[in-house]
Amino acid sequence: MKGDWLGKFRRERRGRARVRRAAWRLEQAERERAWALVVARAEGLSVRMTAEAAGLSPSRVHQLTKDAEVDALGELRAAGWPAPEDPEGSDDEELSGRASIAERLVDEVGWIRQCADWIDHLDHESYPPAANLRPETDFPDRANVVVDFARVSAILRRIAFDVDELARARNVDDLTGARVGDDPRAERRRRLVEPDLAYAEFTRRKNLPWHSTRQGEAAWDAYQAERHHRSETNQDPYTVYNPFRPGPA
Structure with missing residues (x-):
C-alpha cells in the first residue's frame, strides 16, 4: 500500500x-x-x-x-x-558570432529541421533539392549543390560532433572545433559539409581531360572559375597562376 x-x-x-x-x-x-x-x-x-x-x-x-x-x-x-534570431541577424551568421551555448544549440536545431525537410523531399519527390553554398549576404549570387542522402548523413554527423562539443563546453570560449573563423562563406560550406574544391575532384566530377598542356590549361581555368563562383577565392580565375599555362619565352 x-x-x-x-x-x-x-x-x-x-x-x-x-x-x-x-x-x-x-x-x-x-x-x-x-x-x-x-x-x-x-x-x-x-x-x-x-x-x-x-x-x-x-x-x-x-x-x-x-x-x-x-x-x-x-x-x-x-x-x-x-x-532564435535578431531583427538584424541572418541564418548564415558564422558560429563565432553567436555569443552563447543556447544560440549555438538553436542554430543546430535549425539545421536538424532542415535535414528533416530534405529527407522528406528526397522521399516524396523525383528530383533532389538544392542547397546554396553562399551565405544570404551574397545575394543574388548563388552556388547551388545537390542535396542527396549522403550529404544529409554527413551534415547530421557534423551536427552530432558540434553538439557533443557544446555538451562538453562550460562557455563559448571553451569551443574550439566548431568554428572556421570570421568567414561566413567558409562557415556556410562547413555546415553543408562542403570542403574547398580540390582540382582532382573537380576534373573527375566534370569529366574534364587534363593530360595535355592545352587540356590542363583549360581545365585549370574552369576549376578556378568554379572556385570563384563558390566564393572560395576572390582572384580572377583567368589571370591567377595556372601551372599548365606556358610561361613567357
Missing part, C-alpha cells in the same frame, strides 16, 4: 511539473510569436504575407501586433528564452 501511494505521489508530481513547464513554454512561445509578427510588420512584410506565414487570419495579426512592442525580444531573453 505504501509503495502504491508513493508511486502515485511521484506520478502526480511529475505530471504537475510537466504541465507547469508546458504552460511556461506556451507563454514564452506566444510572446516570441508576437515579437516576430511585430518585427515582420516593421520590416515591411504585408499583413497578408505575415498572416500566411504564421497560420493566422489577418485580423488576428492586427490584434496581436496592435499593442505589442518591438522590444519584446528583450522580455523573451529576460524570461530565459533563447530567441
Whole structure:
C-alpha cells in the first residue's frame, strides 16, 4: 500500500511539473510569436504575407501586433528564452558570432529541421533539392549543390560532433572545433559539409581531360572559375597562376 501511494505521489508530481513547464513554454512561445509578427510588420512584410506565414487570419495579426512592442525580444531573453534570431541577424551568421551555448544549440536545431525537410523531399519527390553554398549576404549570387542522402548523413554527423562539443563546453570560449573563423562563406560550406574544391575532384566530377598542356590549361581555368563562383577565392580565375599555362619565352 505504501509503495502504491508513493508511486502515485511521484506520478502526480511529475505530471504537475510537466504541465507547469508546458504552460511556461506556451507563454514564452506566444510572446516570441508576437515579437516576430511585430518585427515582420516593421520590416515591411504585408499583413497578408505575415498572416500566411504564421497560420493566422489577418485580423488576428492586427490584434496581436496592435499593442505589442518591438522590444519584446528583450522580455523573451529576460524570461530565459533563447530567441532564435535578431531583427538584424541572418541564418548564415558564422558560429563565432553567436555569443552563447543556447544560440549555438538553436542554430543546430535549425539545421536538424532542415535535414528533416530534405529527407522528406528526397522521399516524396523525383528530383533532389538544392542547397546554396553562399551565405544570404551574397545575394543574388548563388552556388547551388545537390542535396542527396549522403550529404544529409554527413551534415547530421557534423551536427552530432558540434553538439557533443557544446555538451562538453562550460562557455563559448571553451569551443574550439566548431568554428572556421570570421568567414561566413567558409562557415556556410562547413555546415553543408562542403570542403574547398580540390582540382582532382573537380576534373573527375566534370569529366574534364587534363593530360595535355592545352587540356590542363583549360581545365585549370574552369576549376578556378568554379572556385570563384563558390566564393572560395576572390582572384580572377583567368589571370591567377595556372601551372599548365606556358610561361613567357
